[in-house]
Structures are given as C-alpha cells and as structure tokens.
Amino acid sequence: MRKSVKDFGNFVRKDNYPELPEELKEFNYFLSDGETGHVIMAVPEHTLNKAEENVDELDDYECPVPVAYVLKNGYRLYKNHVICQVPYDEKLGMRIPEEYYEPSIISTDAGEAENPVSGEFPYEKRKCYPEFANHAEAVVADIVKDYVQIRVFFKNPTENEIAQFSPDARLKIRFTEMDGTCLFTVKAGDLSWMDAPYHAKLAKDLSGFDFTGEGEIPLYLLLIDSSNGEVKAVRNVQLSEEFSSKLRNLVDRQVNSDFDKKKYADILSNIYLLFSSDELADASTIKCQW
Numbered sequence: 001m002r003k004s005v006k007d008f009g010n011f012v013r014k015d016n017y018p019e020l021p022e023e024l025k026e027f028n029y030f031l032s033d034g035e036t037g038h039v040i041m042a043v044p045e046h047t048l049n050k051a052e053e054n055v056d057e058l059d060d061y062e063c064p065v066p067v068a069y070v071l072k073n074g075y076r077l078y079k080n081h082v083i084c085q086v087p088y089d090e091k092l093g094m095r096i097p098e099e100y101y102e103p104s105i106i107s108t109d110a111g112e113a114e115n116p117v118s119g120e121f122p123y124e125k126r127k128c129y130p131e132f133a134n135h136a137e138a139v140v141a142d143i144v145k146d147y148v149q150i151r152v153f154f155k156n157p158t159e160n161e162i163a164q165f166s167p168d169a170r171l172k173i174r175f176t177e178m179d180g181t182c183l184f185t186v187k188a189g190d191l192s193w194m195d196a197p198y199h200a201k202l203a204k205d206l207s208g209f210d211f212t213g214e215g216e217i218p219l220y221l222l223l224i225d226s227s228n229g230e231v232k233a234v235r236n237v238q239l240s241e242e243f244s245s246k247l248r249n250l251v252d253r254q255v256n257s258d259f260d261k262k263k264y265a266d267i268l269s270n271i272y273l274l275f276s277s278d279e280l281a282d283a284s285t286i287k288c289q290w
Helices: 003-011 022-027 045-052 055-061 067-073 159-163 241-255 261-274 277-283
Strands: 012-014 028-031 037-044 063-066 076-078 081-084 138-144 147-154 171-178 181-188 194-198 218-225 230-238 286-289
Touching: 003 012, 003 028, 003 055, 022 028, 022 037, 037 045, 037 055, 037 067, 045 055, 045 081, 063 067, 067 081, 138 181, 138 194, 147 181, 171 218, 171 230, 171 241, 171 277, 181 218, 181 241, 181 261, 181 277, 194 277, 241 286
Parallel strands: 037 081, 147 218
Antiparallel strands: 012 028, 028 037, 037 063, 076 081, 138 147, 171 181, 171 286, 181 194, 218 230
C-alpha cells in the first residue's frame, strides 16, 4: 500500500481496473466512500514544484484522481510517481467533473462470483479469488440476493486467528442504526470487536431479498487472506427471527429513502470519529450469538 492512501483506513483497497496500462497498476486503488471509486494516486502538475522542494515527501502530494480522468486527459511518470494536470481551486481543491467518478466496482476478475444466484454461495474455503487479492485489511458487509455476507480481510492471518472463525468458536454479531446507516459489529472467538457499515443503496443485487419474509436470514462470515485472496474460513449461521425482522425493516427503509453519497460518507466519518468498534457493539440493541 502506498503511503498516501494509509489515512483512508477501511475506505481504501487495492484495485484491479480493467485494461489499465501496466505502469499505472501500482498506483490504482478503490475508495469505497460511496462517491470516489476507482482512482490513480497521482501528484497534480501544479503542486509538483512545491513537492520538489520536499523531495523525500513527494508521496504527501499524491491525490486520488479518477482513473477515467487520467486515461482521458493523459499523465506522465516522474520519479516513480504519476503526474497529471487536474482542475484546481485554491479553496475547494481538485474540481474534476462528476462524470469521471466511478463509485461502483468494475473488475474483469470478479466474474460470476459477484452475482450468485439466489440461495447459492459462491466462495469456497482454501480457494483464492483475484477480486480479494491485495485488499486492505478491513471488514465488509453486504446483502447478496437472500443472505448477509460479512468478509473479514486479514493480511497473512495466523493459525490462531483462523481458529476464531471455526464453528466451535464463540461468535457474536450485532447491528445498530445511526443516522439511517446500518453498522454491523462482529466478535469472532477471542478477537476484538470489528465493525462494517452497510447501506442498501450501495448493494449490488437485492432482487432475491424478501422484504416481507418472516424467517431467519442466513449469514456467511468469511476470513480472507488479503495478501493473496485465499478464503481461510467460512462460517454459516442463521440470524434470529428478531434480528432478521429488524434488518429487513431497516433495508426496506433504506431502499425507499433518498440517498446522497457525499452525505453518507460524511455520516460515516463522523461516526468513526465518535465511536470505536467496542462502543458501536455496546450501542447495539439487536444481537445474536452462537
């Protein structure tokens, strides 16, 4: 991971933008803030002189520039950095037109695994998936068709960490709602609490989701080695009827509500400034454990 992306935390992962020139791949990342998407970490041309004055800190001047903008408007390589011309305002920063931003995931590697048919789970233990390789360490929650999927990305997980995701280990899953945003919290075995935000307006496919159902919703918990994309553990549980009912209600309200990506990103930023994962878990009233 480049130094310039570390401050993005759980919002950033390594990307695999299709048909990208080889020389740009190491600078290609995906910002999952609901607004930015596929980017090239590049130094704006107008800041280069100032950056040159601090040559050892050139990384500090890299900015997330949309891939589509870089490919259309050109770039050059300089001292192992991408340099490109970008519209800039001294008060507002980069002013790149919205049409260049691609907040949805585009990947030639994802294949059908990103769109499983209802009732089928597409991932297998001990198999590697290219779309998971070089992912930032993070926790990602999604509802795919008719089940909840929570993916935990650890880089080179230890045998002890893998063991915490086994069916014999204690598992706690909770969720709470803050400002219309769902936040799942997960505690696998003796590991610390982890959290993952979710909003239905960012879901890939809710066509198989039963908003009026009364049964228990399946949940798949995956531990993935982010270094190579290998699924190290898969655990399948059934969420309680109360948990499932509350979740259906929240997803239904999210689907039928207005959604602003910038506002959503701001809400998440504020939540993470105010609450730790432990505090989010404590604030949750909807709980399941096994």
